[in-house]
Amino acid sequence: YVKEKGKNSFQFFSDEMNHQFYRKMVIEKELRSALSRNELTLHYQPSWHLSTEKVCGMEALLRWTNQTLGPVSPSEFIPVAEETGLIIPIGEWVLKEACKQNVRWQRAGYPPMKVGVNVSIKQLLDESFACMVKDVLKRTGLNPDYLDLEVTESIAMYELDIMIRKLNELKEIGVSISMDDFGTGYSSLSYLKQYPLDTLKIDRSFIKGISSHEDHKAIVMSIISMAKHLQLKVTAEGVEDMGEYDFLKQTECDVIQGYAISRPLSPDDFEKHVFGKMKL
Numbered sequence: 657y658v659k660e661k662g663k664n665s666f667q668f669f670s671d672e673m674n675h676q677f678y679r680k681m682v683i684e685k686e687l688r689s690a691l692s693r694n695e696l697t698l699h700y701q702p703s704w705h706l707s708t709e710k711v712c713g714m715e716a717l718l719r720w721t722n723q724t725l726g727p728v729s730p731s732e733f734i735p736v737a738e739e740t741g742l743i744i745p746i747g748e749w750v751l752k753e754a755c756k757q758n759v760r761w762q763r764a765g766y767p768p769m770k771v772g773v774n775v776s777i778k779q780l781l782d783e784s785f786a787c788m789v790k791d792v793l794k795r796t797g798l799n800p801d802y803l804d805l806e807v808t809e810s811i812a813m814y815e816l817d818i819m820i821r822k823l824n825e826l827k828e829i830g831v832s833i834s835m836d837d838f839g840t841g842y843s844s845l846s847y848l849k850q851y852p853l854d855t856l857k858i859d860r861s862f863i864k865g866i867s868s869h870e871d872h873k874a875i876v877m878s879i880i881s882m883a884k885h886l887q888l889k890v891t892a893e894g895v896e897d898m899g900e901y902d903f904l905k906q907t908e909c910d911v912i913q914g915y916a917i918s919r920p921l922s923p924d925d926f927e928k929h930v931f932g933k934m935k936l
C-alpha cells in the first residue's frame with residue numbers, strides 16, 4: 657500500500673519532526689558531558705534601579721557552546737536538562753560559579769550587588785537543594801544577602817504547603833526569592849500572597865511594545881500596583897527601548913532588565929562595560 661503510493665506519500669514523521677527528534681537526541685547526548693568538557697559558561701545581565709538610575713544587580717544566564725553543535729540556546733537545552741535530570745548537577749555548577757564570581761568581584765573592590773540565579777522546579781523539589789545552597793554559600797564565602805533565587809510560576813502546579821515549606825527553608829538561609837516570568841503561568845493571586853517572595857519579575861512578553869499596546873499597559877500597571885500592595889518589589893524583564901523605559905519609570909516599577917540597559921555579558925565584558933562605567 658505504502659509502496660503503491662510512492663516513496664514520499666506516506667510518512668509517519670515529517671522531515672521537520674525527524675530533524676527535531678534527532679537534534680534533541682544529540683543535545684541530550686552532548687549535554688551529558690558538557691560539564692566535564694568545560695563547555696558551560698555564565699553571562700551576566702545587569703539590572704537597573706529606575707529611581708536612582710544605577711545598576712543594582714545582575715542575573716546569571718547559562719551559555720553552552722558545544723564541540724559539534726556550536727552555541728545552543730538555554731531555551732532549547734534547559735528543557736532537555738530538566739527532562740533528563742541533568743539540571744541537578746548543571747544547576748549546582750551554575751550556583752557555585754555565580755557565587756564564586758560575585759565574591760571575586762566584591763573582593764576586587766567593585767560595588768557589592770546581588771546575583772540572581774535561575775532555579776528550575778526539578779531542583780527545588782530535590783531533597784537536598786536547600787542544603788546544597790547553604791553549602792555553596794559557605795564554601796564560596798558569599799553572604800546570602802547577595803544571592804537571589806529565581807523560581808517560576810510553575811511552582812503553583814505543586815501542593816501549596818510543600819512549596820511554601822521549600823521556599824521558607826531557603827529564606828531561612830538568608831537568600832531572597834523572585835518569581836520569574838510572572839504572568840505567563842497559572843498561579844492564582846491568592847496563592848501568590850502566601851509564598852514568601854521578595855520580587856515579581858514581569859515576563860517580557862508583557863513589556864514588548866508596551867508603548868503601543870493599551871492592554872499590555874493595563875496588565876503591567878495592575879501587576880505593579882498589586883505587587884506594591886503585597887509589599888513585593890517589581891522587576892520588568894525585556895525592556896528594549898526608551899518608550900518602554902519611560903512608561904515603567906512613570907508607573908514606578910522598581911527595577912528593569914533588558915537590552916535598553918545591556919545584553920547579558922561575559923564576566924570580562926561586565927567588568928569593562930558595567931563596572932568600568934561606575935564610580936568606585
Ligand code: C2E
Pocket residue numbers: 701716717718729730731734747750774775776806836837860893894895896913914915916920
Ligand atoms: P529568564 O530567566 O527569564 O532570563 C531572561 C531571558 O531574556 C534571557 O534569555 C535573556 O538573555 C533574555 N533577555 C534579556 N533582556 C532581553 C531583552 O531586552 N529582549 C529580549 N528579547 N530578551 C532579553 P536566555 O539567556 O536565552 O535564557 C532563557 C531562559 O533560560 C531564562 O529565562 C531561564 O528561564 C533559562 N535559564 C537560563 N540560564 C539558566 C540557568 O542557569 N538555570 C535554569 N534553570 N534556567 C536558566
Ligand code: MG
Pocket residue numbers: 715774806836
Ligand atoms: Mg530569570
Ligand code: MG
Pocket residue numbers: 836837857859860893
Ligand atoms: Mg524571565
Ligand code: MG
Pocket residue numbers: 774808836837
Ligand atoms: Mg525564566
